[in-house]
Amino acid sequence: MGPDRALACLEFRNDPHWMAASGQAAAEEENMARHGRTWMLPIMGALMTTTVFAQGAMTDVGTPRSETMIVQTFDGRSSNPSAQNPLNSYAIWRGFRELGWAALWEMDTATGESYPELADGFPEVLNDEHTKFRVKIREGIKWSDGEDFNVDDIIFTFDTAFKYRDKLTNVSAITRLVDSYEKIDDHTFEVTTATPVYDFVTRMGVYTWGMPFNWVPQHVFEPLGDEVVTFQNAPAVTLGAYKIKEFDPNGFWQLWELREDWDESGWNIDEEPAVKYVYYKDFGTEETRALAFVQNQYDVDTFMSPDSIEAAKARNPNIETFSATFPYHDMNDACSYGIYINNQKAPYDMPEVRWALALALDLEQVGISAMSGQFKASPLPLADTPITNPLYVEPLESWLEELTIGDGYKPFNTDFGADLVETLAAQGVDQAQLPSGDAVEAGFGIGWWKHDPEQAAKMLESVGMAKGADGFFTMPDGSPWVLEFVIPGDWNKVLQRVGFSIADSWRQAGFNVNARQVDNGEFGTVQTTNARMELQINWSNSCTYNANWQNSWRNFRADNVLPADSNDALVQNYARIVDERIFDIVSESASLEIGTEEFVENGRQIAKYLTEDMQMINLMNIPTTIPTNSTYWTNFPKQDNFYAAPYTWWSSFKKTVTNVEPTGQ
The missing domain is CATH 3.90.76.10 (Dipeptide-binding Protein; Domain 1)
Structure with a gap:
């Protein structure tokens, strides 16, 4: 059931005439509101969970709702919530x-x-x-x-x-x-x-x-x-201003409580936070989450798709996006979405194949179908933000425009943003909400690669790959070629939708794609295991927040390369970069002061090498679709109140927790 239908069902359930007809007494509803009672209602064929809160209500873990900030978990359910030893891989997305x-x-x-x-x-x-x-x-x-x-x-x-x-x-x-x-x-x-x-x-x-x-x-x-x-370390002794009060052994939630001695914690803060409890909880599928969000069951979501956000906003005026104007969401994450390629495996070890994948991808349509057009394209292997743009993006614009591949083909489309604006306007987006002039590049990026399936076919044919009788491209020896493309499951709905849209774009161009959605645990295993990875949509090797490109790219080293079929755990370099030229630059740059012109120029050169051979297909800045609900808490980070990045999974979320203010509800 889609979010619109689900929310319509919720409105029906809350209609007073329906309440009367169902025989629910006023006293029962008052009791439900006071205690945050959960109702399981079979409506229009769907089983829905709704919780109604009111002043003085308690959460389902026994804390006052008015003192509790509730956050949707980043990864959904944790498969091993007792793993809290930070010296090993652990349940990182629980608020630690x-x-x-x-x-x-x-x-x-x-x-x-x-x-x-x-x-x-x-x-x-x-x-x-x-x-x-x-x-x-x-x-x-x-x-x-x-x-x-x-x-x-x-x-x-x-x-x-x-x-x-x-x-x-x-x-x-x-x-x-x-x-x-x-x-x-x-x-x-x-x-x-x-x-x-x-x-x-x-x-x-x-x-x-x-x-x-x-x-x-x-x-x-x-x-x-x-x-x-082998120590699990649960519940962990910690240094922050909050301590673990309780956690679900099944991995659906974790509750944190403000320490009485918060002023002696490691945070170095002077004022007591108004938030006494922080409750991380998985509210389930996006449809269920949208229902819970409208009902004020939680305060901050994590990567809800744009259409669900719009449906929720239409039914609860307290639900807000990062910005009031298009594209509505924060695009300044350090990382960017990209397609990581096992550059050691045939046929992906050929740049012609990697370029064919990029040119066969209709990013405009992907962004519209998956994100309602609310995204910022980034052709270089890093996010295009106000900090990184003058350092690494703007200086390479002319290089992108002159870049040639194959027999002299120029793949860059500098009009990508302008074309996207025209398409969105034609589809009915309010022109007043769309950027114009110089704001187009600021909103949608400097451009991206041309969508050119014909050129993609030429690139493949140049290395002996052609379409078979079934309409799909084959390997050079004529055997079937099935692209194993790993994407997240529901734990990251936005990235999941982007992944499915990319797979659809490739299929239309003649690629036989198996888009395999996995849970967070398997996603990490694929990321770190060569034998299990061919293509994966990911973000972890494109994270540059300021001049320091070494944050991500220092891991491009020869000792971080394993055999193509290895089952050993890879240490960083999840993009499988094997370019000796890049290894040399990374090594040389270790002795350079961060931010010097020589250091920055080395970063630009790495970006060129990664791009000209399409060693990873960068897509877009991470569109951090994080709606907030101001029923219980206000003063969240927004575009016009940017005191911290609005991400609930960064350590800087402490700034949000210490700055939000209670509404008195």
């Missing part, structure tokens, strides 16, 4: 980096600037080579169980990571970066890095969404000895 952890240095996502959190100021660089640093941490910080946090916890985390580096699955960020470390006193330590590090603050702290590793409490982990490798 947002509420539980704290970093030496956090990122102000409104400006792209770092600021101290656990640390007492910024590090002291001890040598000209930028390999030795002294760090001081603030005094008076306590873990959520009341024990002191100090340098002993940091040294213990280092010790444990190195001792069990071959068994722990989430410590490589430490063991690759750090060469040695030393305690100076209870609040001071020194680190020597294996190579020059000019971005030490973001390597040891937060670059965008959270830390690559997290400190663990010595007093909890040390008594375990070798069992630390």
Whole structure:
């Protein structure tokens, strides 16, 4: 059942005449409102769950609704919610980096600037080579169980990571970066890095969404000895202003509670947050979520599709998008959506095949069918944002326009945005809501690749691939070619819809595509396993928030390449880049200061290499469709109130939690 029909059913259920006819007494409805009672109603063939809240109501986990911020989980249901040991892969989307952890240095996502959190100021660089640093941490910080946090916890985390580096699955960020470390006193330590590090603050702290590793409490982990490798750590002892109150062993929800000693947490905040509880919950399929959102059952969604958002807004005036004008959503995420290709597997090891996939893809139609046209195209392998555009995008526009492939064909369409505006207007979008003039490029990007299936066919024919009797392209030896294209399931509805639309576009051009939707766990396994990956829609190797392109691309290294059929876990480089030219630039740039012209120019050159051989097919900035419901809480980050990125899965969500205000409902 689609969102419009489902919401119409909900309106029918709430009609007072229907209530009277159904025999529901006023006293029962009042009781339901007071206690947040759940109704399971078979209406028009669909089983719907609705919860009605009122002033004084309680949530289904027993907290006052007026004190509880409720957030749809990023990944839906967690398959192993008891996995809370950050030294291993763990249930990351349960609020840990947002509420539980704290970093030496956090990122102000409104400006792209770092600021101290656990640390007492910024590090002291001890040598000209930028390999030795002294760090001081603030005094008076306590873990959520009341024990002191100090340098002993940091040294213990280092010790444990190195001792069990071959068994722990989430410590490589430490063991690759750090060469040695030393305690100076209870609040001071020194680190020597294996190579020059000019971005030490973001390597040891937060670059965008959270830390690559997290400190663990010595007093909890040390008594375990070798069992630390298999320790689940549930419920985790944490450093943030919130602590775990309860979590669902089946993985559908997790509840966090503000610490009484919030001012002694690692967050370094001066005012008590108004939010006492933060409740992460999976409300199910998008249709069910839309119903729950209209009924004020939760406050912030995660990647709801545009048509469902519009249907919900029409029925609840408190539901809002990031912007009041087209394209309505925040497009400034550090990452971008792209198609990652196993460049080591035939036939994807040929640039002609990769270019054919790009030219056969009708991105305008994909964006309209999946996103109602609410997206910003990005042909280069990074997001086009107000920070990255003057550094990496605008300087390469003329290069894109002159780029040739094959027999001299120019693939770039600089009019992509203008064409999209015309199409949307023809389809009935209010012209007043659409950008014009220079705003077209700001809204829809600098352009994208031409949709040219004929040229795509020529590229394939040039390497011996032609259409068979069934209308689908074959391998060079004439055997069937089925594209295994992995996309998310319902846990990321927006990316799922983009993936299905791409598969449809390819099929129309003669590609036999198996679009396989998977849960979050399998999605990660495919991402890290060469033997299971051919094509995957993803975002994890295109994340650049400011001048520091090394954040993503430092992982393009020869030692991050495994055989094409390997079942071993890949460490980063999920785009399977095998270009020696890029490896050399990454290595050379490690000794360059971040933001210098030479460093930035190296990033532009990598972008050129990735693009000219289509080593990954970048699509669009992540359209972060995050509607909010202001029934219980107001002052969410919006375009005209941008105090932080509006993402509930970044560590900067703490800014939202500490800035929202109760409505009194």
